[in-house]
Amino acid sequence: MPESPRSSDSESTGGTPLRPCGRSCRCARSSHATSDLDTLLATPGFSGSLLGADVPAVARRLPLLEQVVGVTVAGPVLMNAVGMHETPVGSGGAIRCRPSRITLRINPARLGSALITDPAAHIPPTLRLFDTDGNTAHATYLTERSDRLAFESLALGIGSGDDEGSASDTGALTVADAARDDIGDDGVPAIDQVAQFDAILDDGGVGRLMTFPGLRHAGHTRVESRRVIAALEHAALLGMPATLVTTAPGCLQMHHDQLDGAREHRGSMVIAGGTCRAMINFDLVSECWVTWSDGVWGRTGSIELYDRHGRCSLVVTQTGPVPMTSFEAWNQLVTDLAD
Structure with a gap:
């Protein structure tokens, strides 16, 4: 699993509540000097493209990748699902979860950047969304049934800012993004x-x-x-x-x-x-x-x-x-x- 147990974590969950650390947390987990993004960019032989901070623009194009594996890690929990992405929605948007679909609900204010990586070792081409601290919020792995052309066009489309996937056309995800559904x-x-x-x-x-x-x-x-x-x-x-x-x-x-x-x-x-x-x-x-x-x-x-x-x-x-x-x-x- 993502973390190693500590003695305090194995106590009964019916005891005295722990005080939440919140955004100002300064414990070991929040004080790591190197984020996920820093680690990837510093990896010898790394090959990929940093798409910048317009994460909503990237997220809106996730359905174009067709069948993928979507992975989210949240402390002691890891979820993976195979299917096509729904168009992600933001706060206030409708809840729609369908079988064989990967549904994301995102808060652009807490997301910092997106990165596409070329295949390496046993890892397929991947699109990662990072939070503002540079740690992975969500990863999308391509499969044999993914649209590789759509994946490769992300670096060109999002980076240029002049095609249909640019920030000028997408903007932040709002309630209106989900209104039709x-x-x-x-x-x-x-x-x-x-x-x-x-x-x-x-x-x-x-x-x-x-x-x-x-x-x-x-x-x-x-x-x-x-x-x-x-x-x-x-x-x-x-x-x-x-x-x-x-x-x-x-x-x-x-x-x-x-x-x-x-x-x-x-x-x-x-x-x-x-x-x-x-x-x-x-x-x-x-x-x-x-x-x-x-x-x-x-x-x-x-x-x-x-x-x-x-x-x-x-x-x-x-x-x-x-x-x-x-x-x-x-x-x-x-x-x-x-x-």
């Missing part, structure tokens, strides 16, 4: 739980986590990780539809599909749903919470995982117009988890 296939508005995800997108969920102790009257409940593991395994056993959301700085990767399986061994868990896999190191998960927000069918439960810095790493919930029976079953499972 804010109605689902069955006519149900796809705007559920927007505030929940945007609060996490804003600052990594640090501020949101700090409010939870005062929201117990609303059903927000801290639970132990072993109970979360059991609940996710049960949901997978029943084949429940679920939305998995991995939350890196400035970028949420979302995937909605029926859960196919979940297995845990010595604190490490893999959850599978369609073309998506989420890997969780529960030894590095500091707090687990059951939360509630307004969804398409009403009050909807979520399971949220936070790392030792107070940042949200994973949300498991239901979004969109799922069948009422599935919605009721999910809410019952989350209610039982919180009791």
Whole structure:
């Protein structure tokens, strides 16, 4: 997994909450002298192109790459999904997660640059989006079914600033970017739980986590990780539809599909749903919470995982117009988890 356990991370997640570090964090993880971007650029034999800081312009062209592998790492959680990118949306935009699609929700203010790299060793051509600290927010790996020409045109199109992919035509991602798609296939508005995800997108969920102790009257409940593991395994056993959301700085990767399986061994868990896999190191998960927000069918439960810095790493919930029976079953499972 992305990090190595520390003794303090293996304690029960039902104990005293850790104080979130927030944006001013000066602990070991935030004080690294070398960022992911610096490391790549300093690698001997590196071959690639830095696309600059207009990340929204790059993000809007992700669907042109056709089938790819999208990867997001968020502390103790890693998600990868195979499929085509949806056009990413920004804060306030509609939530739309379809099977075989890679859905990104981004905050341009927290993203710093984009980089395309040529193949090296066993790594295929890759497009990486970096946060403002130069660390990877999302990586897109090409496959044999990707459009290599579209990938190679990124360096020319974005860099020149004079074609249809330039910043002058794309601008920042806003609600308008998703307006044409804010109605689902069955006519149900796809705007559920927007505030929940945007609060996490804003600052990594640090501020949101700090409010939870005062929201117990609303059903927000801290639970132990072993109970979360059991609940996710049960949901997978029943084949429940679920939305998995991995939350890196400035970028949420979302995937909605029926859960196919979940297995845990010595604190490490893999959850599978369609073309998506989420890997969780529960030894590095500091707090687990059951939360509630307004969804398409009403009050909807979520399971949220936070790392030792107070940042949200994973949300498991239901979004969109799922069948009422599935919605009721999910809410019952989350209610039982919180009791």
